[in-house]
Amino acid sequence: MKCQEDKLRKVIDLGFEISQIKDIDLLLEKVLSEARKFTNCDAGSIYVREGENLKFSYAQNDTLQGQLPPGKKLPYSTFTVPINNNSISGYVASNGSILNIADVYEVGSYFPFSFNKTYDDLTGYRTCSMLTIPLKNFRADIIGVLQLINAMDSQGEVVPFAQDDEDIIIYFANNAATAIERAKMTREIILRMNKMAELRDPKETGPHVNRVAAYSVALYEAWATKKGLPKDEIDKNRDVLRMSAMLHDVGKVAISDMILKKPGRFTPEEFQVMKLHTLFGANLFADIYSDFDESAAIVAINHHERWDGNGYPGYIDPHTQQPLPGFETESGAARGKSGLEIPLFGRIVALADVYDALSCRRCYKEAWDESEVLQNIQEESGKQFDPELVEVFMDCVDTFRQIEKLYPDHE
Numbered sequence: 001m002k003c004q005e006d007k008l009r010k011v012i013d014l015g016f017e018i019s020q021i022k023d024i025d026l027l028l029e030k031v032l033s034e035a036r037k038f039t040n041c042d043a044g045s046i047y048v049r050e051g052e053n054l055k056f057s058y059a060q061n062d063t064l065q066g067q068l069p070p071g072k073k074l075p076y077s078t079f080t081v082p083i084n085n086n087s088i089s090g091y092v093a094s095n096g097s098i099l100n101i102a103d104v105y106e107v108g109s110y111f112p113f114s115f116n117k118t119y120d121d122l123t124g125y126r127t128c129s130m131l132t133i134p135l136k137n138f139r140a141d142i143i144g145v146l147q148l149i150n151a152m153d154s155q156g157e158v159v160p161f162a163q164d165d166e167d168i169i170i171y172f173a174n175n176a177a178t179a180i181e182r183a184k185m186t187r188e189i190i191l192r193m194n195k196m197a198e199l200r201d202p203k204e205t206g207p208h209v210n211r212v213a214a215y216s217v218a219l220y221e222a223w224a225t226k227k228g229l230p231k232d233e234i235d236k237n238r239d240v241l242r243m244s245a246m247l248h249d250v251g252k253v254a255i256s257d258m259i260l261k262k263p264g265r266f267t268p269e270e271f272q273v274m275k276l277h278t279l280f281g282a283n284l285f286a287d288i289y290s291d292f293d294e295s296a297a298i299v300a301i302n303h304h305e306r307w308d309g310n311g312y313p314g315y316i317d318p319h320t321q322q323p324l325p326g327f328e329t330e331s332g333a334a335r336g337k338s339g340l341e342i343p344l345f346g347r348i349v350a351l352a353d354v355y356d357a358l359s360c361r362r363c364y365k366e367a368w369d370e371s372e373v374l375q376n377i378q379e380e381s382g383k384q385f386d387p388e389l390v391e392v393f394m395d396c397v398d399t400f401r402q403i404e405k406l407y408p409d410h411e
């Protein structure tokens, strides 16, 4: 009994913790890791509802992860399952109640579904016990499904999921559902803000900003882990960085179409106007209500600075567009920021943005080969980019390739 009480208390605390996470991807990661810790299971996945389907949105698997070199992420592809009785997750989403199966290979004819072995056949994994929980928001709408796989006893042997834990995990899932719904809405709003910028500048597409955000988070995570930063701090920063990185170019909404949609090269005057998107972006987040506003402003104003000091806009007041006192050069322009004067998030997004621009095909250029892109980045180490970040970047190339597959350009 005491043990259940402790578990309940833990789950209540967790509800608060997850309600603090703003970004949907990081939230799914947290929800799944905590649910797995709680039930001591080897693997799991989260499906998020999209209309009449469930989208396989996130997965973890300790056994398969353990077979990869350290630091490498488990590859997974997204797919959808219809909400009907033909699959386990579809069944739980359409019936709305928790399902606890001791061995998915032995469900027999009692249930209308059968277990889909494709993933096991592909990976050599053996799925056995499975706890599938509907994610219901406070209106009791089902917004997805949480699936936990292979509970383990203290010896690491696979066992069925404890029935005693079901009520607590349902409570946790309800909290998670509300948080997921809110985070999805935040993501939609950010993507919509970005759509406004995209309407003006067709180069700033949804997939581009999703990739830049994911690259930025991967870079930050690798950098921070190398520095030995505490996990709590890393998680909190990943959350704000992700959303800020998505909005790096949102200031383009304020730049004239004549310039944004110009097919050829910019004249020097046009380029001067174009540079203002950094300041307009910073102004959008000037009223700081949260860490997110602060970090979005930092990313917007710093993502075109260069390590060698030749970037823009430099030490400028975004409101007056004048150099900050003491930072004028002889010509009266603002001095550029260089090296560690550029905030970390600015240095990270600068690298992620250029990497994506080089590796993708755009209307005015073909995509470069990966080796050319990597060589260019390496050559720009200490010139355009922070050398320490370039070093970290080179270790993340595999993760970047996976991110590219996750957010393909729609032609």
Ligand SMILES: [Fe+2]
Pocket: 248, 249, 277, 303, 304
């Ligand atoms: Fe930009």
Ligand SMILES: [Fe+2]
Pocket: 204, 208, 212, 248, 249, 353
């Ligand atoms: Fe960009």
